[in-house]
Amino acid sequence: xxxxxxxxxxLSASVGDRVxxxxxxxxxxxxxxxxxxxxxxxxxxxxxxxASNLESGVPSRFRGSGSGTEFTLTISSLQPDDFxxxxxxxxxxxxxxxxxxxxxxxx
Amino acid sequence: QITLKESGPTLVKPTQxxxxxxxxxxxxLTTSGVGxxxxxxxxxxxxxxxxxxxxxxxxxxxPSLKNRLTITKDTxxxxxxxxxxxxxxxxxxxxxxxxxxxxxxxxxxxxxxVTVSS
Numbered sequence: 001x002x003x004x005x006x007x008x009x010x011l012s013a014s015v016g017d018r019v020x021x022x023x024x025x026x027x028x029x030x031x032x033x034x035x036x037x038x039x040x041x042x043x044x045x046x047x048x049x050x051a052s053n054l055e056s057g058v059p060s061r062f063r064g065s066g067s068g069t070e071f072t073l074t075i076s077s078l079q080p081d082d083f084x085x086x087x088x089x090x091x092x093x094x095x096x097x098x099x100x101x102x103x104x105x106x107x
Numbered sequence: 108q109i110t111l112k113e114s115g116p117t118l119v120k121p122t123q124x125x126x127x128x129x130x131x132x133x134x135x136l137t138t139s140g141v142g143x144x145x146x147x148x149x150x151x152x153x154x155x156x157x158x159x160x161x162x163x164x165x166x167x168x169x170p171s172l173k174n175r176l177t178i179t180k181d182t183x184x185x186x187x188x189x190x191x192x193x194x195x196x197x198x199x200x201x202x203x204x205x206x207x208x209x210x211x212x213x214x215x216x217x218x219x220x221v222t223v224s225s
Contacts (some may be wrong), residue, residue: 001171025174033210034210042218044215046211049213050209089212095167099153
């Protein structure tokens with residue numbers, strides 16, 4: 001099974017900051033990686049697919065990059081609405097795995 | 108417009124079988140490439156992918172749960188059903204169904220909280 005490791009698990013930042021979340025796969029997944037944002041009590045929202053493609057309607061301050069085993073999600077200038085939990089998700093060999101999540105908190 | 112909604116019991120006793128239904132609209136599970144998946148989230152914990160069914164009836168399961176899960180579809184009703192046997196309190200979670208687009212899930216249901224308790 002492919003395991004996904006996100007870091008950090010918690011991140012404190014301020015409005016306007018640039019932040020980066022990292023996701024590492026236990027083996028190469030090419031570019032088969034997605035990022036989601038989840039707010040309390042809500043379903044996850046797809047932000048990025050195939051590692052670097054912005055889902056329609058998602059602000060351009062969200063950027064995904066990486067391939068193989070290491071991936072990053074960068075938010076260029078944090079907005080109040082961005083404080084949430086973020087998950088990566090891989091798709092390999094017809095199976096899916098989510099990372100353990102990164103909670104982005106207001107400093 | 109794609110929508111999905113989960114339904115099923117809110118409370119299940121240990122050792123029982125849990126049956127959840129995902130009713131969707133805005134797409135067809137007979138269209139090539141389409142899939143519907145189930146994902147769960149225990150309270151305060153991370154998302155966990157459970158199963159997925161494709162338009163061609165191909166089915167995939169989480170290796171850790173595959174012996175307990177069955178996913179089926181009813182294209183005439185636009186529904187996908189997930190059954191989980193022999194539930195335990197650790198199966199207490201919010202269960203989501205979602206539309207698969209490529210390798211990601213782009214539309215999600217609101218989720219349904221299932222509690223396993225005697």
